[in-house]
Amino acid sequence: MIFTKIIEDEGYDKYDPVGTTDLICPSCKAALREFPDKTIKCPSCKSYINLRTRSSDSKKVILSKEQLDEFAMQGRGLLFNKSKY
Numbered sequence: 001m002i003f004t005k006i007i008e009d010e011g012y013d014k015y016d017p018v019g020t021t022d023l024i025c026p027s028c029k030a031a032l033r034e035f036p037d038k039t040i041k042c043p044s045c046k047s048y049i050n051l052r053t054r055s056s057d058s059k060k061v062i063l064s065k066e067q068l069d070e071f072a073m074q075g076r077g078l079l080f081n082k083s084k085y
């Protein structure tokens, strides 16, 4: 992964911000009854569901444990698109 090259080629605005604003578990896609206000465990698959405020658009998003790493990188400006690279 060569971050500098990607940033030069793609620009900062051409990445997919990680996380979802939908009321679904990021791990098993089960519907959630309400938007959690703190880290909870999915009632369906027992995975942790984490809450963060996304810096790019200030929206609260739901993240799986795995997505937290990517979210942290995006927050530091190391932006990349996993699906393309």
Ligand SMILES: [Zn+2]
Pocket: 025, 026, 027, 028, 029, 030, 042, 043, 044, 045, 046, 047
């Ligand atoms: Zn789940």
